[in-house]
Amino acid sequence: MRVHAYAAPGPSEPLVPTIIERRDVGPNDVLIEIRYAGVCHSDIHTVRGDWGPQPYPLVPGHEIVGIVTQAGSEVTRHQVGDRVGVGCMVNSCRDCVNCRNGDQQYCLAGMVPTYAGVDRDGTITQGGYATHIVVDADFVLSVPEGIDFAAAAPLLCAGITTYSPLRHWNAGPGKNIAIVGLGGLGHLAVKIAHALGTEVTVLSQSLKKQEDGLRLGADHYHATSDPDTFPQLAGQFDLIINTVSAPINLDAYLRLLAVDGTLVNVGAPAEPLTLNVFTLIDARRSYAGSLIGGIHETQEMLNFCAEHHISADIELISADKINHAYDRVLASDVRYRFVIDTTTLD
Template sequence: MLTVNAYAATAATDPLAPATIDRRDVGPHDVLIEIKYAGICHSDIHTVRGEWGPASYPLVPGHEIAGIVAEVGSAVTKHAVGERVGVGCMVDSCRECDNCRKGEEQYCIPGNILTYAGIGRDGQVTQGGYSTHIVVTEDFVVKIPEGIPLDAAAPLLCAGITTYSPLRHWGAGPGRHVAVVGLGGLGHMAVKIAHAMGAEVTVLSQSLKKQDDGLRLGADHYYATSDPETFRALAGTFDLIVNTVSAAVDLNAFVSLLALDGALVNVGAPPEPMAINAFSLILRRRSFAGSNIGGIRETQEMLDFCAEHGIGSEIELIGADQINEAWERVLASDVRYRFVIDTATLTPAQA
């Protein structure tokens, strides 16, 4: 066992605090990663605070992990010591179901093993990236190309793949009109990626306060959804709308913006149900869908795409002692656009 420094939640409502956790011994097919940077995702907050179901404590969140391979198991063939690597939202799956065999491990039928708050093959609760090291089976570790700085790469392991996957699946590209709802951690990545894919990109945000940023990041147009005129002017416009907001929105209003055969795809995951009028879908053969991260193969594809197009996340680098403040700022939408923890600042828990 390797004992490492971490930052952990001890209860749903308490601040996170320094902790130590044990990582398993490196097995034949395992990779030990020295974590350099860990992104803060809104999912971390939802999970720790029990908004997506009961959590087990202490819990170390974090599934946007970028680091360097420190050790490999005797049978590892995919990675080598010194390699720049990443780990995203899952660290294993059954590998045998139809979806896993198709490279869609995120849709593993028995259920994949989450990077944190999951149950590993050893029966223990998995602990995430707010820590200095992690041990992961080689098949769930991806290579981070040299063209992306490690700190800006960390959020790509969730925010990047969460938006890349639906954009690719629903055919974002030249001649396609794509809208992104919300310009936050997910939304800003969706804008960058959709623009690089060649789509005409529109941001639909509650206000115009981030308009300059949106246009700088690659949007062609920017509208405020608080203005009713937006929905009149853009009715029937978009082939694809990616909703990145983790709060309830008026789905019917956004569906009205879809063209014939258009799709509204949710990647934001609000804890409460949302209603949709079936006729708003039926009358123009529109679709309302959801999308989860991406499989390991697609995640590697996304990283290679981002390196080719010079895409990284817009980040604010913080020390471990700023994590709790950062969480509050995430809840207040006060981040442009992703907090990333410098894990070198993780210190041992006080005795």
């Protein structure tokens, strides 16, 4: 099936309209008519080659929601007409210990990313900036009624990427948590952490978005450019989630952790980060990372968000505005996620 899409021809060229091929619907596949696709900073890192060489032309997009228009003969969990979502992965080995534990994102054979990956049939995956996608039904989520469809799209990556570490490190009442960076991931981290009943502090470069941060559910808001912030907050937090797309001064943020506190990096800058081990040793602190979340956990997150009326704050754009949107994300000028209306693609 030939479908309309937007693709990056190379690392330094603007995205352009194109036509791509989707595979035939297999027995366990669903064909999804994509309605909305979120624009994640990872799309930009990937397209620009921050994380290494890529297969071009490359259709990004891993925050996908749409309607099932065809289901393979063996598909039981999704039906034609269902509201569904696809996140950052479309396959995994299903057999390794991590897949069996529901952590398909940590598949030992390597999970298949939604774009720029090699699927089990050897083809290169192409993502959600397109009108349609064919995905194995086991990697397709149900989007609960009641969440605005366009604003649900960013939950498929930004939502699960923040929900998973918040749950893993037990965010909840009595815990003091900080979110570093108030972008796409950061603003959902604030909403989800607040809904989990935890005390939430935003650490942002400036106070420009303070009003938004408090509206989203933060209890406190500090500018990291203010020299008083770091001494004032020293030793306070049980958990810090760093969503910043660029390198940060790890030692400065680690010193904000209480004894046994953990700093979790979900931000994925191209450059290596360094730290002084004494910053960890001094208070039995941990430094960790976390990658999206498993399929079951992603469904749990979607249900949690529906129950707590959580979705992304979005700016809906037509597909031809994608290059401008990339520039604005890189300039930290988005409140708080661009979402492409994919009906503007054809």
